[in-house]
Amino acid sequence: MDNRRERRLTFITIGLIFLLSGVEYAVILPTIWRFLQTLDAAPYFLGLVLSAFSLSGLLSGPLFGHWSDRTRSTKKIILFANIFEIVGNFMYLMGYSKWLLLSSRLVAGIGAGVSSSIFGFLTRSTAPEDRATVFAAFMACRQAGLVIGPAFNIFLRLCDFHLGPFVINKYTAPGLFMCLLWILLQFVVVFLTVDLPPVEKRKARDSMTRKNQEEENEKSLVEDEEDSNEEGKPLIVSQELMGSYGSVMASSPPRNTTLNQNPSPDSPVSPAESSGVFKNFSISREFLREEVIVLLAAQFVTFFNQTALETMVTPLTQKYFNFGELENSVMYFLGGVVVIAGFLFVRWLSRHVTERVILAIGLCMCNISCVWCLIFLAKPLGGFAWQLTEFIIGVFLQILGLPFVSVAQVSLFSKITAEKTQGFSQGIRRSVGGLATILGPLWAGGLTENMYVMMGMMTVLLVLLTMMLVYSYSRLVEPAAQEQMDNSENFN
Incomplete structure (x- = not known):
């Protein structure tokens, strides 16, 4: 199998992983609140269950990332992590108690931590100028899963049968469905995924191939020239000429000998190289920098607000609009369509503007959304149609x-942190997001009856993040670009 085909199949498999993570979220979230109600769970337990998934992902993310940095092997890490997804979803379909439901999300969340290894792998195997485009494509895959998920849920809610001792109904069917999908994905990973070499090794390999080709062409030209000289060569040759020619040949080593001394760019990571990955690594030097703190704050605030809003949505629609599983599934479907359109637009926009411009545009939208929700969703005004319109505008802007x-x-974070420890760095970034997805549902779950406090905190966090962005805007570039800007300023 040629390298281009291996690369394409590996990226398709990664896209499927992101797709299934979106499908899992979309088929479970619309029904989990009603499921918990059948198990006599209090309203705050919804926040606990949603946070459990993020908690285990928070802890496993840096570990998976560190593992991938040391071994440069992502395939076996994905296979190992998917086992937790399979077991967690199997526990979900059992559905005996609310505590088993909580435990099932904890176990499945461990498998979700593999995204840190995947982002580290993508960082090493893509060029910096293509990174935002690639990341946008894979994030769009997850949103595609959020769109497809509700469509599956429409059919899963019709399930009503027994599987041995287990009752499969509209609440437990999502667990069975996702368990089967993650099992199928294991076979896809085994047969279609390879550990691609880092981008610099791929460039070195291509350069060596071109060099070999040039040397072959040069060698053929020399041979042709020698053949042409042979035709006019005298039968008796001067000893001086022979000695001179021979001394040149004796002092020049064969080309093939020189080439064989170069290490293969596709060779696996040696133990010495693996152990040296973190040799000069300093957590304080790597993460306690102004630009890194701003991006980690953006990760935290974005996921805190998103999960708080998602936790609040289903109780709010039940309270004001009497939405059930079908209506919630349709709502998530439409939301997924909007997000996919957004990712596709960002994919196009990333080729024309820098990441910090895209970040500023997104924060403006989120600020407008939070102010709108604070005004109109905290205490909805008007009749049913007007309240529904207020709800749609606020949520879809977010x-x-x-x-x-x-x-x-994500793209900018991969550029301003060290590439050799990218898996661990992405794990830290994911853990910050995981902490946000723990606190977000807990915050919203306990304040569904006090929307002003809940939305007020979300607005304050966004305003603080916007101020941080404005203050550190000049530093939110690649280190090479930053050095070029500094040199230009010194020259002027």
């Missing part, structure tokens, strides 16, 4: 800003 902030901060 999810429209999500692609801009997500892609910009």
Whole structure:
């Protein structure tokens, strides 16, 4: 199998992983509140269950990232992590108690931590100028899963049968469905995924191939020239000429010998190289920098607000609009369409403007959304039609800003942190997001009856993040670009 085909199949598999993560979220979220109600769970338990998934992902993300940095092997890490997804969803379909439901999301969340290894792998195997485009494409895959998920949920809610001792109904069917999909994905990973070499090794390999080709062409030209000289060569040759020619040949080593001394760019990581990845690594030097703190703050605020809003949505629609599973599934479907459109637009926009511009656009949208929700959703005004309109505008403005902030901060974070420890760095970034997705549902779950306090905190966080962005805007560029700007300023 040629390298281009291996690369394409590997990226398709990664896209499927993101797709299934979106499908899992979309088929479970619309029904989990009603499921918990059948198990006599209090309203705050919804926040606990949603946060459990993020908690285990928060802890496993840096570990998976560190593992991938040391071994440069992503395939076996994905296979290992998917086992937790399979077991967690199997526990979900059992559905005996609310505590088993909580435990199932904890176990499945461990498998979700593999995204840190995947982002580190993508960082190493893509060029910096293509990174925002690639990240936007894979994030769009997850949103495609959010769109497809509700469509599956429409059919899963019709399930009513027994699978041995387990009752499969509209609440437990999502667990069975996702368990089967993650099992199928294991086979896809085994047969279609390879550990691609880092981009610099790929460039070195291509350069070596071109060099070999040039040497072959040069060698053929020399041979042709020698053949042409042979025709006019005298039968008796001067010893001086022979000695001179021979001394040149004796002092020049064969080309093939020189080439064989170069290490293969596709060779696996040696133990010495693996152990040296973190040799000069300093957490304080890597993460306690102004630009890194701003991007980690963007990660935290974005996911805190997103998960708080998602936790609040289903109780709010039940209270004001009497939405059930079908209506919620349709709502998530439409939301997913909007987000996919946003990611596709960001994918196009990233070729024309820098990440910090995209980040600023996304934050403007999120600020407008939070102010709108604070005014209109905290205490809805008017009749049913007007309240529904207020709800749609507030929620869809929030999810429209999500692609801009997500892609910009992930892509820029991969450029301003060290590439050799990218898996661990992405794990730290994901853990910050995981902490936000823990606190967000807990915050919203306990304040569904006090919307002013809940939305007020979301607005304050966004305003603080916007101020940080404005203050550090000049530093939110690649280190090479920053050095070029500094040199230009010194020269002027």
